[in-house]
Amino acid sequence: MYHFQLVPSIYEFEKFHEFAERFNISPEDVIFTEKLFYERYIKDKVQCRFIFLDDYGLGEPSDLVIDKILKDIRGQEIKRIIGIGGGTILDITKLLCIKDASSTEEIFESKIPLVRDKELILIPTTCGTGSEVTCVSVVDITKKKTKIGKRIDANFADSAVLIEELLDSIPENVFTYSSADALIHAMEIFVARTGNPYNDVFCKEAIKIILSNYRKLVKNGLEERFKYIREFLRAATFAGIALSNTTCGAVHALSMHFGSVHNVPHGESNVRFFMGVFKKYAELAPEGKLLELSRIINEALEIDTDLLGSFQALEEIINHLIPRKRLREYGVKAENIEHYVDKVIETQQRLLVNNYVELSRDDLISIYRSVY
Numbered sequence: 001m002y003h004f005q006l007v008p009s010i011y012e013f014e015k016f017h018e019f020a021e022r023f024n025i026s027p028e029d030v031i032f033t034e035k036l037f038y039e040r041y042i043k044d045k046v047q048c049r050f051i052f053l054d055d056y057g058l059g060e061p062s063d064l065v066i067d068k069i070l071k072d073i074r075g076q077e078i079k080r081i082i083g084i085g086g087g088t089i090l091d092i093t094k095l096l097c098i099k100d101a102s103s104t105e106e107i108f109e110s111k112i113p114l115v116r117d118k119e120l121i122l123i124p125t126t127c128g129t130g131s132e133v134t135c136v137s138v139v140d141i142t143k144k145k146t147k148i149g150k151r152i153d154a155n156f157a158d159s160a161v162l163i164e165e166l167l168d169s170i171p172e173n174v175f176t177y178s179s180a181d182a183l184i185h186a187m188e189i190f191v192a193r194t195g196n197p198y199n200d201v202f203c204k205e206a207i208k209i210i211l212s213n214y215r216k217l218v219k220n221g222l223e224e225r226f227k228y229i230r231e232f233l234r235a236a237t238f239a240g241i242a243l244s245n246t247t248c249g250a251v252h253a254l255s256m257h258f259g260s261v262h263n264v265p266h267g268e269s270n271v272r273f274f275m276g277v278f279k280k281y282a283e284l285a286p287e288g289k290l291l292e293l294s295r296i297i298n299e300a301l302e303i304d305t306d307l308l309g310s311f312q313a314l315e316e317i318i319n320h321l322i323p324r325k326r327l328r329e330y331g332v333k334a335e336n337i338e339h340y341v342d343k344v345i346e347t348q349q350r351l352l353v354n355n356y357v358e359l360s361r362d363d364l365i366s367i368y369r370s371v372y
């Protein structure tokens with residue numbers, strides 16, 4: 001049995017004002033964003049209300065931040081909420097749409113009916129998470145000391161809007177980490193045990209777009225990223241469409257816990273586990289979807305080699321664009337690795353069930369050590 005769905009309407013615009021006009025933004029609407037984007041792209045183009053994440057503290061937002069925002073908007077008449085930002089902003093915007101919610105805990109533990117009473121529009125400013133087309137929110141749950149993803153079916157956006165202009169000054173590291181996150185979504189889902197032929201179409205295309213353009217950037221320098229930004233933005237949404245149907249696997253599972261404990265942003269922490277996991281897959285089961293994946297990589301990079309050769313070429317490209325950093329450099333202690341893995345097994349089953357092949361506790365420890 002296969003089930004595939006694509007819920008939001010998808011729009012592409014070149015400029016923010018084209019979106020504002022088409023969607024007729026009015027004072028009944030609320031935009032949730034960061035001041036940086038407001039100043040640079042939004043302020044003179046719409047008449048509506050704003051909530052700025054910056055007003056709720058800096059750093060990676062947690063459930064505590066969301067609780068404060070929920071408290072502030074309670075009782076307000078809001079017709080539409082428009083989230084404009086990276087994955088975190090979009091994930092939070094989804095939660096702000098839930099009817100009568102007063103805390104993250106209430107939502108994550110389904111203590112209230114998870115229904116929406118506002119229209120939801122999501123606009124990404126990075127080319128990575130695909131959050132604009134999924135109904136999942138990933139939140140750092142302070143009490144549990146880990147990030148947890150919650151799927152809420154009501155939280156598919158009404159519209160996912162891609163606006164090229166919003167990425168016209170995306171910093172180099174935000175670009176590399178977010179596009180690598182999209183690549184990892186596409187690769188993890190392509191080989192996932194609950195994958196399906198419909199996802200495969202979107203995953204393949206995302207992998208091809210990202211890797212063929214990475215190849216050009218390795219050759220010509222990252223300053224050229226703006227030339228291909230629309231393609232990267234689209235590739236992230238393609239991967240997001242797959243992600244809205246199937247969850248990722250071990251790379252994300254390991255990264256969620258590590259990122260939360262060591263305060264490392266999502267894309268960056270994924271990159272640290274990426275090749276460790278795929279090389280382990282190649283060691284355990286060099287067959288089936290993994291061989292297909294190798295063919296896609298070879299085609300995108302215009303090389304002709306075997307599975308290990310493709311992974312090697314992929315790793316070289318990633319290392320070229322994103323300087324390598326070992327987990328010990330983030331403060332991970334060798335003696336804690338087993339405990340970290342146990343925490344991953346305890347809290348990330350939602351993702352681990354989707355590994356290409358089953359990974360035992362020992363396999364996960366060996367992956368951890370390979371990137372330590």
Ligand SMILES: [Fe+2]
Pocket residue numbers: 129181182185252266270
């Ligand atoms: Fe991700």
